[in-house]
Amino acid sequence: MRCSSSGRPPSDRRPREPGEFGDDWSEPLGQEDRKKIAAYFKNMQALASKLGFVRLRVGGRDFTVDLNDKRSKYGVTFEAPRGSLMTAVEYEVFDDLLIGNFMKTTLHGMDSLYPWFTPVVAKYADNGRAYSKVEVVKYFAEYLRRQPRNFLLHQLENQASDCFRTMVPKDAKFYGAAKRVYFALKGLPPPLDA
Known part of the structure; x- marks a missing residue:
């Protein structure tokens, strides 16, 4: 076994299958998942003042959380595996998905997640515990x-x-x-x- 200069074995950098970490891109959302996701995003009142919808594409199927009919041309679609998405929603750490750079993101009617989405979800709600x-x-x-x-x-x-x-x-x-x-x-x- 080769060791690095620190005396430890070098880290294993082989690509791994997402399933090893609980992610299966073909796994769809369940009914309970949809309820949790809807509650998560609808709880953030400031989000509805900026976006009309948040759409999640999971397992090849879309689930849309409607936030504000008057802003229906503004929204975002995130495509992510169910495991990581539900972990982020349950632990209120959605920013981890954004930082991870593996989630596919489509913007509708806007050219950036900032200031429309990221500060409201990641800073005010998830980190600051400010929802209303x-x-x-x-x-x-x-x-x-x-x-x-x-x-x-x-x-x-x-x-x-x-x-x-x-x-x-x-x-x-x-x-x-x-x-x-x-x-x-x-x-x-x-x-x-x-």
Whole structure:
């Protein structure tokens, strides 16, 4: 057996079948699964103010959670294996699916999960335990109470960034340059797509 420089055997990096980890891409949702998923997303009131639906494609079948008829052209479809999806829903860690980069995502009427989906689900609900509109307001009020200057600057930065994205198409000549300047001002390395 070969060992690494630390004296431990090298890690096994062979590709593994998803089934070894409880994921079978052909396994459909059960009735109880659908109830849990619907309750999970409908519990997030702020999500309905942004999206009309969240669709889950599991085992080749679609299940749609309708959130707001008035926003029916805005939604997202996630295709994921039942095991990982239900673990994320049951433990309220949906961000783990987004970070994992194996779930297929289709956006409807929007060009990004942010600010439509990710902050509402991952930050406010799953991490912040803020589900109702009142709880989300309290969530932000707590940040404002703790760090008023930083909170206000962050909100201003987000509003300016959202405004820029709305007004300037990504294929504009100076979009990449503006993105590089923004990252430089923040002291961050430029993103690969800038």
